[in-house]
Amino acid sequence: MAVQEPIQNGAQPARAAKLPTTSPSPPPAYLDTAANNNDNDNDQTAESSKKDSGISSPADSDQNSSSSLAKQLESRLRNIPDDLVLRDEYYQGAYLRSNKGLLSGSDTPTSGVSTLVESRLLSPSPTIAPLASTISAIATASISNGKNDAPVNVEAQVRARIPFPEGEFNLYLYKNDQDTKEHLALVFGNRITSKSLERPRKGESEMDRKIRGAKPRSSNNSENQETTTTNVDHNVGYNDTNTKTGTLVRIHSECFTGETVSSVRCDCGYQLAEAMRLIRKEGHGVIVYLRQEGRNIGLLEKLKAYNVQDMGHNTVEANLLLNHPADGRTYGAARAILEDLGVTEIRLLTNNPDKIKQIKGDASSPSDGDYLDIKEHVPMVPKWWGSSKETPSPEIEGEEVEDGIKSHLPFHRQLNPQKSVMTEADRYLITKLTQMGHMLEPPTHSSSILS
Ligand SMILES: Nc1nc2c(ncn2[C@@H]2O[C@H](COP(=O)(O)OP(=O)(O)OP(=O)(O)O)[C@@H](O)[C@H]2O)c(=O)[nH]1
Incomplete structure (x- = not known):
């Protein structure tokens, strides 16, 4: 995967023969924000602010935040394709059933612990509680979907x-x-x-x-020759x-x-x-x-996610509520x-x-x-x-x-x-x-x- 030619000032280098050029396919609509996640944190600023303008601020009351977030979540659910199948065996228990956005089956990998933990910790208020299982299933989908992993030189x-x-x-x-x-x-x-x-x-x-x-x-020409300070092995003696x-x-x-x-x-x-x-x-x-940074949502968005977490959501829910994948x-x-x-x-x-x-x-x-x-x-x-x-x-x-x-x-x-x-x-x-x-x-x- 290493380049044949030097990469200079953003110019595209010649690719190694075994790595054909492929254009990344566009991510699904419900992951649209993720499409911008390969940019710098700074690049994300303007775009992200626009996208998030409808998100309740941390200063809002918990009640208002929860119902507003619930509405946004509902509308996002409608955009999730039918019968989204999870590719990862770790998440086999969770799947989304239809474009009604209803969920069926949300077994997490370690169900005993997670039931305990989810009920006690991850659903911090009765208002938010009904959202928790729904969000967690979407999370399991988003973790493994929409990845754009084209070959890199x-x-x-x-x-x-x-x-x-x-x-x-x-x-x-x-x-x-x-x-x-x-x-x-x-x-x-x-x-x-x-x-x-x-x-x-x-x-x-x-x-x-x-x-x-x-x-x-x-x-x-002689691989082991060490003639400069740069090449001296300072770690000689380590195990x-x-x-x-x-x-x-x-x-x-x-x-x-x-x-x-x-x-x-x-x-x-x-x-x-x-x-x-x-x-x-x-x-x-x-x-x-x-x-x-921030599972690739950038520092700006991660800090917003912190504020959403402070309203009572976990890291995964916060990403999803801000229209990011759980892990991008x-x-x-x-x-x-x-x-x-x-x-x-x-x-x-x-x-x-x-x-x-x-x-x-x-x-x-x-x-x-x-x-x-x-x-x-x-x-x-x-x-x-x-x-x-x-x-x-x-x-x-x-x-x-x-x-x-x-x-x-x-x-x-x-x-x-x-x-x-x-x-x-x-x-x-x-x-x-x-x-x-x-x-x-x-x-x-x-x-x-x-x-
Ligand atoms: N979006 C978001 N990202 C976070 C948060 N806290 C930490 N991160 C980011 O999470 C990334 C680290 O991912 P983790 O899930 O902790 O660990 P991991 O690398 O997936 O897994 P391990 O290999 O087992 O460590 C870093 O990019 C952090 O900036 C958060 O609250 N929200």
Whole structure:
């Protein structure tokens, strides 16, 4: 999937022969907003404001908000095609019956837990309650439909060392031919390198190459020659003796709130730090960091969704009520980046079944390009949920220190497993479990979270 020619200033590069050019087909009407989701956050502003002008403001009373949202939902239901069939086996229990917008069957993947959780937590007020099951079934449909995952060509523009107290990652910045976003890859261990970064550019000097983090042209002939500071392996001594098949990979989506300002509304900051910790511990691996803020609705829309959540809805419902898909992310760029890095067999750090399916691609589909072989799915258990059989250690802070990368986790200190009230991060996780089919187990050690 990597490009044959450099991508310059938005010009379309020549595509690799095995990846024919295909125009993305338009998304269905009920996902029309999602069609704009590949643009920058800024690009979304004007369009989104227009689209959402009818949405009740957070300042409205709950009652008014609920009935107004209910009306909008009803009208959207009418636009959903007849007999929409879900493609994902995780959501087999849920399907939409007809253009009357009636729902039949809404079993969620973990029905025991979800019934409990849905009734107690996800239906916060009697006014909103009747909407909850309807919305959740639409959510399961929207998660897996309307994806526009045309083949993506990528080219690494630059590589730079990012030191941490206990080791160094190399950060690669990519351009691609599908959106204007700067997708990234954080690579640990010098055995993983980018083909497109090393490819000579027309007219560039050795200094140009050095500045963009490529090896000197002369060293390209002898693979292992390490003649510059850029190429010194700063991570020598790390446990690189892993014999498992497949590179440890995390495909992570941008979350300004969770990662940059350590919000506890979600677990994104924790997951990024945990992925870095696990990869560093293993000795080599990749975090592909996709600029798909807010499950690709952009920060502006995510913040509006927060306000809708504050009216009593969960993350999935809030997206749908704002006329966005529950999850509008695509993973073509991630597949292309991994291929550029020479990583074709992976052990994927995730709990998200839809992500696994999309990353893997469809071997028979030309638009999916090369088949990415997921050797193993490695769960990312939130540390404060822990194993349901274990009693959690109250000394979470101690665990962070043990593995080095601790500065990312200030919020962790607020997530005390012994707490008696459920945090917003717990609610976020429970929504992922019950509404999006994530492979998570709620902590039975802390009954307070679910009661
Ligand atoms: N729309 C929306 N997006 C959110 C919200 N909270 C976090 N996100 C985004 O969700 C994305 C992360 O997705 P998650 O569902 O947490 O995790 P995942 O990557 O699908 O699954 P894992 O691989 O198991 O971590 C990031 O892009 C966040 O910005 C929210 O309330 N609303």
